[in-house]
Amino acid sequence: MTPPAARGPAKRAARPRATPPPLGDATALSAGVPLGKNGPWHPPLGLGLWSVGRWEPADEVRTRAAIGRAFERGLRWFDTAEVYGSGRSERLLGDALAAKPPAPPPFVVTKVSWEHLRPNQVRAALTGSLQRLGRRSVDLFLVHAPDPRVPIAETMPALEALWKEGRVGAIGVSNFGLAELEAAREALQEAPLAVNQIRYNLFDRDDATPIRDFCRRHGILLEAYTPLLRGLLAGRYLDGARAPPEVRRFTHRLLDDESLPGVLARARRIRDVAKEAGVPMAAVALHWLREQGAAPLFGASSPEQVDAIVDAFTGPPPSSEVLARADRIALGDPDA
Ligand SMILES: NC(=O)c1ccc[n+]([C@@H]2O[C@H](COP(=O)([O-])OP(=O)(O)OC[C@H]3O[C@@H](n4cnc5c(N)ncnc54)[C@H](OP(=O)(O)O)[C@@H]3O)[C@@H](O)[C@H]2O)c1
Structure with missing residues (x-):
């Protein structure tokens, strides 16, 4: 992953310092990047907690268990x-953070x-989030998605003010296209635009590739959500089981x-390539x-899924030949 470049020194109160992983800890989960010159350390693999919203209260038990397992596994x-x-x-x-604060500290x-x-809404939103999280600050605060009715030139200075106050360690955006990224960068004076979080995986990349290139050029870390295509890229649905409507809705056209x-045929070939390579x-x-320089942000609804994904990430990595083949297969190359 290419470390984001700094965009000049920032002057502000209580800037959280980049904390590199402890010396001697060479596990894959510790090998992240600093955000900006003196920003917080960004871990390489994340657990997303989006699905919480769709679960019944009973499912919270396994969600809690998944978070607990993530703490234990060093996420x-x-x-x-x-x-x-x-x-x-x-x-x-x-x-979960209050009940059992994880070590090393969370991001x-x-x-x-x-x-x-x-x-004024941005400030109030952060206050509400911090209350619910039981924290005085967060490491990264993102604009979830652009709103065409509100110029981003209004929004970003509000995030920057929170960054200057030390209530957020870094700032970024999500679901931003090229023009929106340009506008967001231009609206900032001192704080670097540290992150763009987008949907990005082997199959879902047409729109992501130019964004990836822009982010590389401007030292913006790309966070990749839906990295497993809702489990399909972990081997799910490959044997004919149909993804539930809700999953299909959130994977857009790919699972319709x-x-x-076509997606299943290519995914099965990627599964076979992985099997052959023993990963x-x-x-x-x-x-x-x-x-691609992106940091994957996966979802899990059970401790077993957390284990499987952490094992996959921290185990022996696939060779560059295997990755190149998977890349070509995903693009539809019949000879790969
Ligand atoms: N910024 C945005 O607009 C945005 C949008 C979407 C997501 N996100 C973030 O990104 C996170 C991840 O997104 P995502 O949930 O779409 O990512 P994903 O990793 O592609 O999909 C996660 C789902 O894959 C399945 N799965 C996980 N491990 C598995 C395994 N080992 N074997 C088989 N299936 C497995 C589980 O499905 P089941 O739960 O059905 O078992 C899990 O919920 C979200 O939680 C959220 O934090 C952000």
Whole structure:
């Protein structure tokens, strides 16, 4: 992963310092990047807590268990948002952090809703998020998605003010295209635009590639959500089981009736390539993203899924030949 470049020295109160992983700890989970020159350390693999919103209260038990297992396995990056479960996701994470503070300390990311992008709303949104999370600051604060009704030139200075106050360690955006990224950068005076979080995986990349290139050029870390294509790139649905409607809705066209047969055929070939190479299929999906310079942000609804994905990420990585083959197969090359 290419470390984001700094955009000049920032002057502000109580700037969180970049904390590199402890010396001697060479595990894959510690090998992150600093955000900006003196920003916080960004871990390489994250657990997202979006799905909390769709679960029944009974499912919270296994969600808590998944978060607990993530703590035990050394995952540090936890992603949530004020809109996830209307605050339930932040509350759940806050409770888990309070009950058993993980070591090393977590890297907590939350997002202000696209419905709250006026400056006073941004400030109020962060206050609400911090209350639910039980924290005085978060490591990274993102604009969840642009709102065409609110110029981003209004929103970003509000985030920058919170950064100057030390209430957020770094600032970024999510679901921003090229023109929106340009506008967001231009609206900042001192704080670097540290992150753009987008949907990005082996199959879902047409729109992501130019964004990836822009982010590389400007030292913006790309966080990749839906890295497993809702489990498909961890081997799920490959044997004919149909993804539930909700999953299909969130994977857009890829799992609809028209596209699914082609996607499954390519995914099965990637599974076979991974098997031949002796690595889990998820390892190919995650390390392919790392090769693009992106940090994968996965979801899990059980401790077993956390284990499987952490094992895939920290185990022997697939060779560059295997990743290149998977890349070509995903693009539809019949000879790969
Ligand atoms: N910024 C945004 O607009 C935005 C949008 C979407 C997501 N996100 C963030 O990104 C995170 C991850 O997104 P995502 O959930 O779409 O990512 P994903 O990693 O592609 O999908 C996660 C789902 O894959 C399945 N899965 C996980 N491990 C598995 C395994 N070992 N074997 C088989 N299936 C497995 C689980 O499905 P089941 O739960 O059904 O078992 C899990 O919920 C979210 O939680 C959220 O924090 C951000």
